[in-house]
Amino acid sequence: MSNLLYSNDSCDNDLLDAQPFDGVDYAILKSYESMVDGLAMLIGGHCEIVLHSLEDLKCSAVRIANGEHTGRMIGSPITDLALRMLHDMTDIDSSVSKAYFTRAKSGALMKSVTIAIRNPRRRVIGLLCINMNLDVPFSEIVKTFVPEKNHEVASNVNFASCVDDLVAQALEFTIEEVNVDRNVPNNMKNRQVVLNLYEKGIFDIKDAINQVADRLNISKHTVYLYIRQFKSGE
Numbered sequence: 001m002s003n004l005l006y007s008n009d010s011c012d013n014d015l016l017d018a019q020p021f022d023g024v025d026y027a028i029l030k031s032y033e034s035m036v037d038g039l040a041m042l043i044g045g046h047c048e049i050v051l052h053s054l055e056d057l058k059c060s061a062v063r064i065a066n067g068e069h070t071g072r073m074i075g076s077p078i079t080d081l082a083l084r085m086l087h088d089m090t091d092i093d094s095s096v097s098k099a100y101f102t103r104a105k106s107g108a109l110m111k112s113v114t115i116a117i118r119n120p121r122r123r124v125i126g127l128l129c130i131n132m133n134l135d136v137p138f139s140e141i142v143k144t145f146v147p148e149k150n151h152e153v154a155s156n157v158n159f160a161s162c163v164d165d166l167v168a169q170a171l172e173f174t175i176e177e178v179n180v181d182r183n184v185p186n187n188m189k190n191r192q193v194v195l196n197l198y199e200k201g202i203f204d205i206k207d208a209i210n211q212v213a214d215r216l217n218i219s220k221h222t223v224y225l226y227i228r229q230f231k232s233g234e
Contacts, residue, residue: 040065044144046136052127085114108135
């Protein structure tokens with residue numbers, strides 16, 4: 001039996017495809033490594049995140065966070081349950097398993113979900129497995145979602161419905177911010193607004209310069225001038 005499963009309705013679920021990985025497959029799997037670390041950081045230490053490559057099932061775990069919950073590490077083999085979930089996701093439109101419960105070797109109750117990673121040909125080349133240890137004290141779980149003392153909490157995040165709204169909200173907030181700053185002379189306020197928006201990356205958004213120019217009642221050439229001055233350190 002070979003090592004890879006094709007995502008094709010016509011394939012027998014018991015057959016694994018031996019077609020070798022190519023550069024695109026490796027690049028796709030590599031791009032998921034930061035997702036493993038990011039999810040673990042977001043959810044907390046009570047959650048194990050495992051990235052499996054289906055190139056070689058005997059050592060499929062290529063990235064793992066919080067592996068102490070199951071005793072796994074990079075190079076660990078795929079589990080029989082993960083294979084079962086893989087077989088359930090052979091339909092080309094199915095890439096996420098239902099949530100399921102298992103017990104680790106330690107006896108800890110785990111709630112899990114398995115996500116198929118597909119290449120451009122819709123072939124399943126990897127699995128992202130998320131396993132939450134439900135035996136961790138609830139107080140420890142809650143602690144991961146509460147800011148620690150002296151931890152800076154970001155404020156004034158703009159959850160806009162479109163980029164135009166994002167620019168508009170950031171612009172209005174910045175105007176208000178500059179207007180209450182007594183250290184900025186009135187004849188320099190527009191320039192300071194543009195500077196603040198530039199530092200926030202707003203001008204990376206297409207047409208933001210036109211939107212800002214219209215709101216500040218200045219020409220877009222003036223906005224460009226201010227930006228050039230900032231870049232040159234003037």
